[in-house]
Amino acid sequence: MKQKVAVLGAGSWGNTLAILLASKYTVTMWEFDAKVAELLNTEKENKKFLPGIRFPDNFTVTNDLGSAIKNAYLIIFAVPSFAIRSLSVNAAQFINNTQIIVSVTKGIEDGTFMRMTEIIDSVVPHKKGVVALSGPTHAEEVSKKVPSTIVAACKDISVAEEVQKAFMTEYLRVYTNEDIIGVEIGAAVKNVIAIIAGISDGIGFGDNTKAALMTRGMAEIIRLGKKAGANEKTFSGLAGMGDLIVTCCSKHSRNRHVGELLGKGQKIDEITSSMAMVAEGVKNCKSIKNFADKLSVEMPLTEELYKIIYENDSIMDSLKRLFSRKEKHEHWE
Numbered sequence: 203m204k205q206k207v208a209v210l211g212a213g214s215w216g217n218t219l220a221i222l223l224a225s226k227y228t229v230t231m232w233e234f235d236a237k238v239a240e241l242l243n244t245e246k247e248n249k250k251f252l253p254g255i256r257f258p259d260n261f262t263v264t265n266d267l268g269s270a271i272k273n274a275y276l277i278i279f280a281v282p283s284f285a286i287r288s289l290s291v292n293a294a295q296f297i298n299n300t301q302i303i304v305s306v307t308k309g310i311e312d313g314t315f316m317r318m319t320e321i322i323d324s325v326v327p328h329k330k331g332v333v334a335l336s337g338p339t340h341a342e343e344v345s346k347k348v349p350s351t352i353v354a355a356c357k358d359i360s361v362a363e364e365v366q367k368a369f370m371t372e373y374l375r376v377y378t379n380e381d382i383i384g385v386e387i388g389a390a391v392k393n394v395i396a397i398i399a400g401i402s403d404g405i406g407f408g409d410n411t412k413a414a415l416m417t418r419g420m421a422e423i424i425r426l427g428k429k430a431g432a433n434e435k436t437f438s439g440l441a442g443m444g445d446l447i448v449t450c451c452s453k454h455s456r457n458r459h460v461g462e463l464l465g466k467g468q469k470i471d472e473i474t475s476s477m478a479m480v481a482e483g484v485k486n487c488k489s490i491k492n493f494a495d496k497l498s499v500e501m502p503l504t505e506e507l508y509k510i511i512y513e514n515d516s517i518m519d520s521l522k523r524l525f526s527r528k529e530k531h532e533h534w535e
């Protein structure tokens with residue numbers, strides 16, 4: 203009998219990872235909407251998020267959180283960042299200290315400025331450990347077995363290594379890192395930078411602009427990360443540079459897509475209301491801007507995106523402000 207894993211969240215990433223894990227484990231995927239759970243079980247396919255990919259035999263979908271978590275060796279949290287706290291509160295009663303929790307969610311909670319694994323850790327008292335799994339991995343490609351890489355981060359490296367073994371397949375190579383702060387900050391902030399890169403695409407600026415935005419975006423990620431306690435080296439890794447490249451350049455990136463539409467003149471509300479999937483950079487632009495203010499970290503690109511999204515400021519005014527900033531050395535704290 204294969205060991206069981208639970209995947210909490212049946213969106214594109216949760217469902218992709220659930221199918222990947224089903225090559226080694228018996229998988230139960232939890233979906234918060236009971237009707238959707240029933241439909242997924244009947245159709246044996248996620249027509250909304252992963253059309254054309256059949257669920258394997260050892261794979262069930264449920265809306266019952268307790269039964270999903272019971273006897274699971276690994277519990278993967280794969281819901282959008284706005285739902286992580288409520289899911290943690292609801293799941294805590296079912297989790298015990300032999301179970302490993304993995305978060306694949308990318309974001310910083312506004313107000314508390316907690317990373318996703320910090321929220322889970324603070325709400326779920328009994329568990330073996332919490333791991334952040336993050337990197338340049340679009341569901342659209344991993345679900346088609348396109349060779350990809352990712353990093354499993356945990357202060358306790360032995361727990362990260364267990365997760366590494368669980369997720370390793372012939373098309374997904376998993377690395378480990380102790381720097382969970384750096385991995386989660388990189389994961390959250392790159393979505394904000396990707397919206398800005400998308401704006402540049404939407405306006406029709408060139409490769410020079412995109413390269414500048416990605417590089418100066420990375421400078422912002424590093425400044426915030428170091429102040430929050432991360433190791434700078436992490437940002438040249440998969441959860442830093444790797445994820446920034448894919449999110450700013452890929453046709454699959456929802457955050458880049460949001461930016462592209464903003465650059466073409468659409469309003470943020472029309473863009474988000476027309477999207478089925480979550481673009482974490484929109485909400486996280488606000489939490490990251492507020493977090494940076496709290497830590498007194500300068501993040502000019504993030505600040506300008508905040509003005510565009512939340513204060514309806516003009517993109518061209520933002521550009522003028524960015525180009526009239528005081529002269530700087532390339533590297534400053």
Ligand SMILES: NC(=O)c1ccc[n+]([C@@H]2O[C@H](COP(=O)([O-])OP(=O)(O)OC[C@H]3O[C@@H](n4cnc5c(N)ncnc54)[C@H](O)[C@@H]3O)[C@@H](O)[C@H]2O)c1
Nearest residue numbers: 212213214215216234280281282285307308340341479480
């Ligand atoms: N899609 C990717 O390629 C990818 C890759 C890596 C990481 N991620 C991250 O994984 C997380 C989930 O992304 P996704 O792409 O699977 O999202 P998605 O937009 O495809 O799906 C979101 C899922 O969350 C569910 N949901 C909505 N509201 C909920 C609530 N209140 N409580 C519980 N569940 C709720 C929806 O039913 C849906 O199943 C995000 O943080 C994202 O950044 C995504």
